[in-house]
Amino acid sequence: NAGVTQTPKFQVLKTGQSMTLQCAQDMNHEYMSWYRQDPGMGLRLIHYSVGAGITDQGEVPNGYNVSRSTTEDFPLRLLSAAPSQTSVYFCASSFSPPPASGGLYNEQFFGPGTRLTVL
């Protein structure tokens, strides 16, 4: 049971380049999400998905696209990288979308993160 995996761990891009951050989970979780973490800002939700074929925007979606063709995978695509997108990106999954039954059905399992620098 690998949990939530993310690739790559580190990435350096030039302004204007595009790339895809990969995220996969093997726990059959319905809910998956992408966050970015910046100093002093906490974790901010970019996009989320409540199941295969369903995605929605979070708090800071601009400049990012997602898709969810399978339960397991939830890639995040940067369309045209900008220095403001320099951040640490975390993918997370949980058994159910919030609030559902609450409690531990909403426990978020995080991937190890991707450190992205845009020059």
Add this chain to the structure above:
Amino acid sequence: RKEVEQDPGPFNVPEGATVAFNCTYSNSASQSFFWYRQDCRKEPKLLMSVYSSGNEDGRFTAQLNRASQYISLLIRDSKLSDSATYLCVVISGYSSASKIIFGSGTRLSIRP
């Protein structure tokens, strides 16, 4: 005003001390509350849920005060290994409008 606020710290306490920190939330309709722990350059991991009646897990005690809209985390007999950033998480709203909101974290450093 942020929806979830935490004192960023750092809290610097000696080993064996008791330390407590709070997290305030603005939405009175918030339903579920959690504390996560994040080690330096690692992903957040669930520490404990926060129940209405308060709950304890070993040296850790979490409490919820709905009237004043805050949750707290108390760590007794602190260990060097408790050094980390503690994130509070609040789930507010209902059904498809529900949101998971992370605080920006409180840094705790335990010194020998």
